[in-house]
Amino acid sequence: MNILITGGAGFIGSHLCRWFLNQGHRVVCVDNFITGSKDNVRALFEDANFRFIEHDISGPLEIKENIDQVLHFASLASPKFYIKYPIKTLKSGLLGTHNCLGLAKVKKAKFILASTSEIYGDPLVHPQTEEYWGNVNIAGPRGCYDESKRGAESLTYAYMREHNLDVRVARIFNTYGPYMRPDDGRVVSNFIVQALKQENLTVYGKGKQTRSFCYIDDLVEGISKLMESDYKLPVNLGTVFEFKVIELAELVLKLTNSASKIEFLPLPEDDPKQRKPDISKARKILNWQPSIFLEEGLKKTIEYFVKIINN
Ligand code: NAD
Numbered sequence: 001m002n003i004l005i006t007g008g009a010g011f012i013g014s015h016l017c018r019w020f021l022n023q024g025h026r027v028v029c030v031d032n033f034i035t036g037s038k039d040n041v042r043a044l045f046e047d048a049n050f051r052f053i054e055h056d057i058s059g060p061l062e063i064k065e066n067i068d069q070v071l072h073f074a075s076l077a078s079p080k081f082y083i084k085y086p087i088k089t090l091k092s093g094l095l096g097t098h099n100c101l102g103l104a105k106v107k108k109a110k111f112i113l114a115s116t117s118e119i120y121g122d123p124l125v126h127p128q129t130e131e132y133w134g135n136v137n138i139a140g141p142r143g144c145y146d147e148s149k150r151g152a153e154s155l156t157y158a159y160m161r162e163h164n165l166d167v168r169v170a171r172i173f174n175t176y177g178p179y180m181r182p183d184d185g186r187v188v189s190n191f192i193v194q195a196l197k198q199e200n201l202t203v204y205g206k207g208k209q210t211r212s213f214c215y216i217d218d219l220v221e222g223i224s225k226l227m228e229s230d231y232k233l234p235v236n237l238g239t240v241f242e243f244k245v246i247e248l249a250e251l252v253l254k255l256t257n258s259a260s261k262i263e264f265l266p267l268p269e270d271d272p273k274q275r276k277p278d279i280s281k282a283r284k285i286l287n288w289q290p291s292i293f294l295e296e297g298l299k300k301t302i303e304y305f306v307k308i309i310n311n
């Protein structure tokens with residue numbers, strides 16, 4: 001198959017490029033490097049089945065070749081970056097998704113949207129099921145990201161209903177692993193890099209807020225299974241093992257043998273207090289659940305950052 005992956009030079013996108021190339025497919029990777037990096041896909045440039053297009057997906061994209069699947073992963077994804085670039089975030093979620101859906105329609109391709117647990121906002125239902133409609137502060141600092149993805153989901157279902165497009169929506173919960181940026185700003189990369197540099201670990205608030213951290217290999221398998229399935233409605237992908245942020249900090253300190261201290265900083269506005277997916281749907285429909293425990297995934301991620309930081 002010919003597979004188009006937007007955001008392919010980012011963290012998840014670059015893993016998807018490698019996964020689909022390894023399965024014998026051709027990959028067209030589209031990215032504008034706003035947060036992604038050429039280093040994430042540099043090794044793939046030698047592969048004859050890999051093509052790279054530097055392009056901002058907020059503008060229309062014309063592709064001559066046949067495309068069988070469109071994976072739309074381009075977005076600002078870390079609070080650090082989407083709070084800095086709220087307009088670009090909304091543009092890649094709304095205009096970018098519109099462009100990708102239009103392309104999928106012309107090519108008669110299957111389409112998948114990388115949606116997010118953030119569409120549930122600061123959730124009042126726990127764990128979050130796909131049926132929960134969410135609690136988002138539209139005008140708050142995270143609203144640009146949350147609403148860009150909520151709008152992107154609506155656009156996706158509009159194309160399904162009006163144009164009979166074959167669509168999938170993955171609601172991805174916190175995912176981590178190698179190929180994250182060291183300065184990405186998200187909690188796992190922040191804590192590991194800080195611990196390795198013997199700097200203070202910056203815990204926001206009292207660190208009592210929770211997240212459920214999924215290792216990248218599990219997520220990629222989930223996305224691949226969702227693409228293979230016939231299921232068109234949103235599916236949560238993530239792990240059900242929930243940790244307090246302070247517990248994550250302590251685990252990172254232990255695994256890195258670091259002498260760093262924990263520093264408490266103010267909790268950012270609208271930071272969700274708790275997050276854990278209900279993955280009954282993914283279990284039943286995709287026969288999927290994550291298999292990599294946090295400690296194991298963190299060890300692999302630490303190995304990666306040790307190499308990056310020493311380079
Ligand atoms: P990332 O920042 O590493 O990757 C995003 C990529 O998209 C980057 O390479 C960036 O340069 C590119 N990009 C952004 N705007 C673009 C544009 N307008 N045109 C072209 N390229 C553009 O982030 P990630 O964690 O790999 O996230 C990938 C996708 O998964 C995003 O859509 C994100 O919303 C979604 N997601 C990620 C997580 C997670 O925990 N990692 C959780 C939920 C959803």
Ligand code: UDP
Pocket residue numbers: 078079080174185186187188190191202203204205207209211245267268271272
């Ligand atoms: N966080 C933290 N210290 C950091 C970065 C993040 O305590 O250096 C917290 C953040 O406040 C949030 C959680 O870790 O409660 C996860 O943050 P992240 O930015 O990784 O993703 P989010 O789930 O909020 O989108």
